[in-house]
Amino acid sequence: MTTPQLTLYNTLTRTKERFVPIDPANVRVYVCGPTVYDFAHIGNARPVIVFDVLFRLLRHLYGADHVTYARNITDVDDKINARALRDFPDLPLNEAIRKVTETTEAQFRADARALGCLEPTVEPRATDNIAEMQALIATLIANGHAYVANGEVLFDVKSMPDYGQLSGRNLDDNLAGARIAVEAHKKNPADFVLWKQSADNEPGWDSPWGRGRPGWHIECSAMSERYLWDEIKDRLSPAAHQHPHAFDIHGGGLDLIFPHHENEIAQSRCAHGTSAMANVWMHNGFLQVEGQKMSKSLGNFVTISQLLQTEDFGGRKWPGDVLRLAMLMTHYREPIDFSVKRLEEAETKLRDWQRAAQGATLAEGDGPDASVVKELADDLGFHRASVALEVIAKKANRDGGAAAKHCLAATLRFLGFGLDSVLASEQGADEPPHLAAAIADRLAALNAKDFAKADAIRAELAEQGITLMDSKDETGARQTRWEIKR
RNA sequence: GGCCACGUGGCGGAGUGGUUACGCAGCGGAUUGCAAAUCCGCGUACUCCGGUUCAAUUCCGGACGUGGCCUCCA
Numbered sequence: 001m002t003t004p005q006l007t008l009y010n011t012l013t014r015t016k017e018r019f020v021p022i023d024p025a026n027v028r029v030y031v032c033g034p035t036v037y038d039f040a041h042i043g044n045a046r047p048v049i050v051f052d053v054l055f056r057l058l059r060h061l062y063g064a065d066h067v068t069y070a071r072n073i074t075d076v077d078d079k080i081n082a083r084a085l086r087d088f089p090d091l092p093l094n095e096a097i098r099k100v101t102e103t104t105e106a107q108f109r110a111d112a113r114a115l116g117c118l119e120p121t122v123e124p125r126a127t128d129n130i131a132e133m134q135a136l137i138a139t140l141i142a143n144g145h146a147y148v149a150n151g152e153v154l155f156d157v158k159s160m161p162d163y164g165q166l167s168g169r170n171l172d173d174n175l176a177g178a179r180i181a182v183e184a185h186k187k188n189p190a191d192f193v194l195w196k197q198s199a200d201n202e203p204g205w206d207s208p209w210g211r212g213r214p215g216w217h218i219e220c221s222a223m224s225e226r227y228l229w230d231e232i233k234d235r236l237s238p239a240a241h242q243h244p245h246a247f248d249i250h251g252g253g254l255d256l257i258f259p260h261h262e263n264e265i266a267q268s269r270c271a272h273g274t275s276a277m278a279n280v281w282m283h284n285g286f287l288q289v290e291g292q293k294m295s296k297s298l299g300n301f302v303t304i305s306q307l308l309q310t311e312d313f314g315g316r317k318w319p320g321d322v323l324r325l326a327m328l329m330t331h332y333r334e335p336i337d338f339s340v341k342r343l344e345e346a347e348t349k350l351r352d353w354q355r356a357a358q359g360a361t362l363a364e365g366d367g368p369d370a371s372v373v374k375e376l377a378d379d380l381g382f383h384r385a386s387v388a389l390e391v392i393a394k395k396a397n398r399d400g401g402a403a404a405k406h407c408l409a410a411t412l413r414f415l416g417f418g419l420d421s422v423l424a425s426e427q428g429a430d431e432p433p434h435l436a437a438a439i440a441d442r443l444a445a446l447n448a449k450d451f452a453k454a455d456a457i458r459a460e461l462a463e464q465g466i467t468l469m470d471s472k473d474e475t476g477a478r479q480t481r482w483e484i485k486r
Numbered sequence: 487g488g489c490c491a492c493g494u495g496g497c498g499g500a501g502u503g504g505u506u507a508c509g510c511a512g513c514g515g516a517u518u519g520c521a522a523a524u525c526c527g528c529g530u531a532c533u534c535c536g537g538u539u540c541a542a543u544u545c546c547g548g549a550c551g552u553g554g555c556c557u558c559c560a
Contacts, residue, residue: 043560044559050560077558167555168489168490253560254490254491255555259557260559285560287560330498330499334492341497341510342498345498345510348509348510356524383509384499386499387500387508394525449519451520454520468521481522483523
């Protein structure tokens, strides 16, 4: 089997391109992670899931030990401060902030796990990288790309001739919008903050520019530099050293293209004097909820944990991998209208696959089917991959489909799906009490041709959400399997 | 106002310059004591208006519509 060529859509060039890693032995990916001030909502779940699929695919194509995936945790931010003051008014600010960020971060990790996502290779926190940010800022000042004004350090966008490449907009276009507040101390209205002063009651770190805190964009420039270049550069190939500081893929939501990613590029390229921060820029599309923009005021704001743990959405709880499939049913760059119906469809599909894969025993090294990998390798064509999966499932359901069954199970595992999350079976440990006795009674009734009694037992179980499925074994004796809706 | 996506059957969702996936739901059949599960089969679409072409859902232009960014945001 030949390894398929990976193709990815690059926002920078607005085309699908063959993916060529700078160093195939060290494929490097950075994705903007959450700002930990509140529960992650289902919109946040999309990039987490999409880039998890990319991570899994890269590990498959290049080897699990040859991919570094960094996803940051932004734990310094004015929204966090506000939340800390609101929720813990009696605590000292730093302690209150830690409470907010620690609980939110733990919740985020739990959510990501429930969605079937692997942990990234590194999950750096902004507050652990303040020194790196300060060093980067100092370099930008020394290079003439940043200046101090009014107690702030600002990036000078005019100092970068090709600023705006990623978003495809130039500074004059932005000015025409006239929605950028003009601040007198800025040389140019589009100049953005690298470091800002903190009041005594705000979190802050000492710096050459006074006690303050970093701007948002500088965090990602500093952390990607540290974890995708500085700390691993000794292992990188000579070819990689031809392109110092640059890494392979940078991802995030569509909304981050401007200004966040644009500004990251400006900072990193100007600090290091390079022509590219990352070679490929990938952005996932947005989602709406039941046809409307998700917002707190509309009351359709749904968090991941609400979906998993409460009955707020559709009157029931949803398994994490159903949410995962609902998210992946649509290509990652297309918009999604998130709805109960969509979740139900995902669940139906997942249940079919899990039924077809039931009974397979997997070994550790069992990998995905080539047809599925091939579709994913074409710009993460998950939907086409799921069609390939359906083909395998059909084979598995036919007589003598043991090989297909095994292949299906291995592929599901590879894609991050459980094998029984929407299916409870006799193999499961959670058999309801008295079920075995009820089934035995019913079989006895059937053998005595007492269909009325047998059907009564079946109806009673159905009310408990248990579905019975009769079949016959090789000898012609009746067998009963069961499933629970959960 | 500027920039960027998108518009396919009841729903989800691929794809293609000519023969029009796939899934769900629906319908019919096989199987079943009856079901369920499974298998087999069937139907309906390419926003609108121009243009290019022997031929467009697919290419070009325009209109309309939806969403996003331009300010914190996945």
